[in-house]
Amino acid sequence: MKKQKAKRIYLSPPHLSPLELEHVQEAIQQNWVAPVGPQLQAFEKSLSDYLHQNPVVALNSGTSALHLALKLLGVGVGDEVICPTFTFVATVNPVLYQQATPIFVDSEPNTWNICPIQLEKAIQHRIKVAKKPKAIIVVHLYGQPAQMQEIQAVAQKYEIPIIEDAAEALGSSYQGQKAGTLGDLGVISFNGNKIITTSAGGALVTKTVQQAQKALFWATQAKEDAPHYEHQELGHNYRLSNVLAAIGVGQMTQLEARVARRREIFEFYQAHLPANKVGFQPEIKGTCSNRWLSCVVLNPTRTKATPEDIRLRLEAENIESRPLWKPMHLQPLFKEAPYYGGQIAEDLFNQGLCLPSGSSLTEDDLARIVLIVNEVLK
Structure with missing residues (x-):
């Protein structure tokens, strides 16, 4: 069956x-x-x-x-x-x-x-x-x-x-x-x-x-x-x-509730994913993020897993995730455009992943997601 x-x-x-x-x-x-x-x-x-x-x-x-x-x-x-x-x-x-x-x-x-x-x-x-x-x-x-x-x-x-x-x-x-x-x-x-x-x-x-x-x-x-x-x-x-x-x-009329829930989801991931292997987008003093998407960045010195390993495993379990934005200066459309800086955006792209962040996620949904991510990170 x-x-x-x-x-x-x-x-x-x-x-x-x-x-x-x-x-x-x-x-x-x-x-x-x-x-x-x-x-x-x-x-x-x-x-x-x-x-x-x-x-x-x-x-x-x-x-x-x-x-x-x-x-x-x-x-x-x-x-x-x-x-x-x-x-x-x-x-x-x-x-x-x-x-x-x-x-x-x-x-x-x-x-x-x-x-x-x-x-x-x-x-x-x-x-x-x-x-x-x-x-x-x-x-x-x-x-x-x-x-x-x-x-x-x-x-x-x-x-x-x-x-x-x-x-x-x-x-x-x-x-x-x-x-x-x-x-x-x-x-x-x-x-x-x-x-x-x-x-x-x-x-x-x-x-x-x-x-x-x-x-x-x-x-x-x-x-x-x-x-x-x-x-x-x-x-x-x-x-x-x-x-x-x-x-x-x-x-x-629902905006503030949606922001509060997305911040709760972000905090759930922070609490249930290993801090030595996974980093999160910082929230600097004086700012409040709506945490539209909860994004993680892997520490390659602490885990052999890649963002793509996690994405594929989540997808196999019918869970959508997405790489962080590919920098524009690396896009073929903008290959002639001037660029100023180093490798920060490129490193974030290579090591990062957006996790499910919708405000309608249930606690069971979140538990299912972190269980899979933690299995890949072992």
């Missing part, structure tokens, strides 16, 4: 409550099934309230938000934009949309985010050999805020604006300030695997109503104020659907 396969445990699945269905039903019953409507307005308001009253534009993806942020800062053909190498490709693709060049910078070990020291070296060298970068994109990797005070000091010294890619970090904070509000512009993602979701979606966090209005203008095909369809600028179809925003309205 064929052995029944254990239930699938996903890396970071959506976690819905009954509230989302109520809001979606309301939107459909009211016939608000376009990229406009009361649920969309309510979602933006809840986001703005949560993010210290910063004006927010809800969009169809975090990538769209990054693209509009670059446009707001005037990034264009031939410009250079500094990006962390240790990130997902969506951080960098919008730089190419604007026909600009990404300049990659290594991580530092204390947060795994962009290194302030290497950042300044990169700026100094670009000024010397090319031009001053037009913007700096800072990512809060896996929910852990970057060393913003040091990064902001460098950015201010050279008068370069910061785009804060907080796609993975909604619910995180730095010195009491919410992630997404620490840069000149901020970006949030509501993709299905994020801490809260609208199925697909994102948001641009601005500093002024004027910026939000301009971003909304571009996001809705740049239609001029005329009775007919008049267009003077290139626009985009980037607005979030009202139906998807209805999901977001319900999800926002």
